[in-house]
Amino acid sequence: MAKHFLSLHDFTRQELIDLLDLSTELKQLYRSGGQDNCLTGKTMTLLFEKPSSRTRISFEVAMNQLGGSPIYCRPDDVGGLGKREPIKDLARILSGYVDLIVVRTFSHDHIVELAKYSTVPVINALTDFSHPCQAMADMMTIREHIKNLEGGKVTFVGDGNNVARSVAVACAKLGVNFSLAAPADYSFDNDFKELLNNISDTTIECTTDVKKAAESADVLYTDTWISMGQEDEKQQRIEVFSDYKIDQNLMKLAKPDVKIMHCLPAYRGMEITDDAIESENSIVFDQAQNRLHFQRALLKYLCS
Ligand code: CP
Ligand code: NVA
Numbered sequence: 001m002a003k004h005f006l007s008l009h010d011f012t013r014q015e016l017i018d019l020l021d022l023s024t025e026l027k028q029l030y031r032s033g034g035q036d037n038c039l040t041g042k043t044m045t046l047l048f049e050k051p052s053s054r055t056r057i058s059f060e061v062a063m064n065q066l067g068g069s070p071i072y073c074r075p076d077d078v079g080g081l082g083k084r085e086p087i088k089d090l091a092r093i094l095s096g097y098v099d100l101i102v103v104r105t106f107s108h109d110h111i112v113e114l115a116k117y118s119t120v121p122v123i124n125a126l127t128d129f130s131h132p133c134q135a136m137a138d139m140m141t142i143r144e145h146i147k148n149l150e151g152g153k154v155t156f157v158g159d160g161n162n163v164a165r166s167v168a169v170a171c172a173k174l175g176v177n178f179s180l181a182a183p184a185d186y187s188f189d190n191d192f193k194e195l196l197n198n199i200s201d202t203t204i205e206c207t208t209d210v211k212k213a214a215e216s217a218d219v220l221y222t223d224t225w226i227s228m229g230q231e232d233e234k235q236q237r238i239e240v241f242s243d244y245k246i247d248q249n250l251m252k253l254a255k256p257d258v259k260i261m262h263c264l265p266a267y268r269g270m271e272i273t274d275d276a277i278e279s280e281n282s283i284v285f286d287q288a289q290n291r292l293h294f295q296r297a298l299l300k301y302l303c304s
Contacts, residue, residue: 043071052104054264087110087113100121104125105127123302134166134263135166136294145286149218157181157271179204179206218258218259221262257281
């Protein structure tokens, strides 16, 4: 059976640590001018139903660097997962053409179904439910900037969305305390909270009190208030989330050397101020660079 990368829940703590170690090893190799051609002759397709710059480009570059070939399909090419033809048909057809399938889509159930019928690895490149590749690059970045984060605290400010869920799972798996500061109707649901609490003994807190959540945080993390597909709710969301932003005032409540993170793209003046993202505390651009270093390791891991 093919190994897939759909959700961080599916991996043990040690498997995630091994993946992070491989990411670091390959990052050092490529930074020193080395090369690993482990995917020579392999082909990967990217089926993207939403826009992307970081995820798409880093996957394509990673595949090229490992000696393989990526084929990008825009939303019109796919014709809507499950709309032009049954997902189970597409999965079996693509499995005969390519060695890897990378999917960015709306419904998480669609990617689960694709993986069920695919005989080659399927990678979740973002669904409405989760964004595990992002969270792994985030953990890699945190490891580089904060020694011994185990027992430390990551505070996510804003929407309890796909990115927040994956970062929360990554923290729980890796022994990091996690706090979500979100308006009540935009927090994690009870099933997801229970799932998080069953992963490990780390503290998982969900609160509406953004100031309390920021106290003694090692990391303040945010994402857009309006995810792809939620454009119709823009005005309402801008009002509801107006207090859930990272700015200098919030940073003062956290640890003095708090690190600022954002998965990007950022909407400056909304979920994060310009001075916060440009501050010395910000590690957002290292975070974005690590998308490439993690994707490279993931492709090698899934194909080996
Ligand atoms: N962070 C992230 O996934 O960016 P893209 O939407 O540009 O891929
Ligand atoms: N939560 C955002 C993440 C973008 C990388 C979205 O889904 O649009």
